[in-house]
Amino acid sequence: MANVEFQSISKTFDQQNILKSVDLKIKSGEFLVLVGPSGCGKSTLLRLLAGLEQPTSGEILIDGRNVKGVQPKDRGLAMVFQSYALYPHLTVKENLGFALTLNKTPAHEMEKKIQEVAEILRLTKLLSRKPGQLSGGQRQRVALGRSLVKNPKIILFDEPLSNLDAALRSRMRYEIKKIHQKTKSTMIYVTHDQTEATTLGDRIAILNSGKIIQLGTAQEIFNKPVNKFVAGFVGSPEMNILPAEFLGHKNIDFGIRPDDIQIGDGTAQASFELEEYMGSHYMIYARFQGQLLRITRSQSVSKKTGDLIPLNFNMAKAHFFDRVSELRTNS
Numbered sequence: 346m347a348n349v350e351f352q353s354i355s356k357t358f359d360q361q362n363i364l365k366s367v368d369l370k371i372k373s374g375e376f377l378v379l380v381g382p383s384g385c386g387k388s389t390l391l392r393l394l395a396g397l398e399q400p401t402s403g404e405i406l407i408d409g410r411n412v413k414g415v416q417p418k419d420r421g422l423a424m425v426f427q428s429y430a431l432y433p434h435l436t437v438k439e440n441l442g443f444a445l446t447l448n449k450t451p452a453h454e455m456e457k458k459i460q461e462v463a464e465i466l467r468l469t470k471l472l473s474r475k476p477g478q479l480s481g482g483q484r485q486r487v488a489l490g491r492s493l494v495k496n497p498k499i500i501l502f503d504e505p506l507s508n509l510d511a512a513l514r515s516r517m518r519y520e521i522k523k524i525h526q527k528t529k530s531t532m533i534y535v536t537h538d539q540t541e542a543t544t545l546g547d548r549i550a551i552l553n554s555g556k557i558i559q560l561g562t563a564q565e566i567f568n569k570p571v572n573k574f575v576a577g578f579v580g581s582p583e584m585n586i587l588p589a590e591f592l593g594h595k596n597i598d599f600g601i602r603p604d605d606i607q608i609g610d611g612t613a614q615a616s617f618e619l620e621e622y623m624g625s626h627y628m629i630y631a632r633f634q635g636q637l638l639r640i641t642r643s644q645s646v647s648k649k650t651g652d653l654i655p656l657n658f659n660m661a662k663a664h665f666f667d668r669v670s671e672l673r674t675n676s
């Protein structure tokens with residue numbers, strides 16, 4: 346376990362400011378998820394912490410110690426990537442032990458560590474197989490195991506599951522959460538996946554254009570997005586955002602999540618467009634004030650395109666944003 350502190354970290358590549366004075370404190374043993382659009386600087390932030398890049402300005406502290414000049418291998422951390430190259434000619438056991446062999450770890454210690462990690466990752470029965478004889482999820486577990494054998498204080502994950510199919514992703518998510526509970530390592534996890542972000546993170550940091558826009562629990566971010574960008578970025582299906590003039594508010598936008606609109610007993614009239622069956626619910630598309638709204642509902646509305654349907658907005662769940670600054674205006 347270790348805490349991490351980014352102090353006014355900036356990073357410039359080819360005169361472009363990629364990270365702009367990022368301040369971020371990650372507690373010892375915390376699971377922090379980092380999300381943001383492609384190119385916003387997520388991987389760069391991890392690479393700076395790992396020591397694979399140097400900041401243009403600012404300091405990084407691990408357990409209160411400035412790590413400037415400290416080699417990546419001496420920072421006590423491990424990285425897990427989306428594309429993990431296992432050694433194809435080595436067995437699972439040899440792959441797991443590879444870093445320890447390089448370290449000249451004594452054989453009995455190495456054996457013990459490999460067995461321990463294999464147990465956590467349920468790889469015990471697969472130790473003599475080669476990567477080519479494993480499923481995608483098993484391979485990803487070996488990749489994870491290679492990081493764990495080194496007893497890292499901090500594990501950095503950069504979209505580790507995005508190559509896997511949905512079922513495997515959900516299993517691995519469970520696996521990673523369990524590993525976090527067992528090892529209590531500090532984890533920093535980059536993802537594009539909403540479910541991973543909200544289920545894994547003790548806190549979520551939202552990065553956009555090189556800055557942290559919001560830092561909080563999943564609930565805080567979902568219920569009180571600080572601006573229009575976060576409102577649109579977090580939550581699936583996306584929040585509906587439309588001009589609030591119809592509610593008598595000028596220069597304000599009104600946001601309402603698809604779950605917070607009821608069909609059937611309201612005064613607002615919308616025109617039904619179509620519905621999609623989603624298994625556990627229906628997604629209804631309806632036009633209101635010239636804009637297409639998404640509404641989730643447990644039953645079908647059984648309407649034809651163009652039919653009028655009454656809507657009721659749950660105003661206790663409404664979000665309001667200043668149209669110019671895009672900042673949240675309600676508490």
Ligand SMILES: Nc1ncnc2c1ncn2[C@@H]1O[C@H](COP(=O)(O)OP(=O)(O)OP(=O)(O)O)[C@@H](O)[C@H]1O
Binds near residue numbers: 363381382384387388
């Ligand atoms: N070594 C480099 N030299 C020049 N530009 C770089 C370098 N590394 C990253 N960049 C640029 O910095 C920006 C941020 O890159 P980064 O990889 O951190 O984004 P990201 O948030 O991880 O995106 P993605 O979600 O697509 O992985 C991008 O515009 C990228 O092109």
Ligand SMILES: [Mg+2]
Binds near residue numbers: 388389
């Ligand atoms: Mg990246």
